[in-house]
Amino acid sequence: MGVGKGAQEGGLFKNAAALETTAGIYTVIFDKTGTLTDVLPSDGVSETALLHLAASADQPSQHPLAGAIVKGAAERGVALRGAEDFQSLPGLGVQAKVAGKTVLIGNNKLMDQEKIELGTVSAQAQELASDGKTAMFVAADGQALGVVAVSDRVRVSARRAVDELRRLGVRTVMLTGDNRRTAEAVVRTLGVDTVIADVLPGEKAAQVRALQNQGRKVARVGDGVNDAPALAQTDVGVAIGAGTDVAVETADVILVRSDPAGVTVGIALA
Incomplete structure (x- = not known):
């Protein structure tokens, strides 16, 4: 494990090999998490x-977007019910029964698959995406109920981390399941070098391999259960300390704080 002030501000290295490999990192991949902003x-x-209905159905999920919705409901004083027959649908969303209703939360592909008529909410979702927000459709018993959106509130430290990584000669990449319009809006704010969007959870590891095939060692930052295969594929997996147990167990470096600046400190320390 890393020790001392640098480790406390950056990350904990699981072993000496992780420390040594981190010193050779030239590409850092980030994902997105966010805060519920629109209902x-x-x-x-x-x-x-x-x-x-949306937050009740999302309660069993370990996905960061689901966590943002559940947390947002609690902050707004919305009481929740238990979810039954919960199913995580990778790359699409979730399905669960709430108070006898079959609730769907997810992207346009899920709504198309279930033949849900979206009507005017489709245009609303596109506007939210243009603002850099991740819009998710909600339906119950075959009827569209509306849209909930999660937005990244970009920290000053995130832009500072990207700038510092560039100074160190490290390329930054955003790898996300969000649509390209949403991802590019965030990239414009952060100044990330490359965006790879519309990636299904099962495809993230392949995207990491493609970057590695360019001859550069890759670090991947993630905090969700869907990140575990991609974390395992990277030369160095970096997990947010507050992330899921699966991601933390798979990673080589654990960020003590949920702060992107820790990535820069960890690489510099290595």
């Missing part, structure tokens, strides 16, 4: 009803 119900649906 846009369809006609005849209240915001409370929409968020109640």
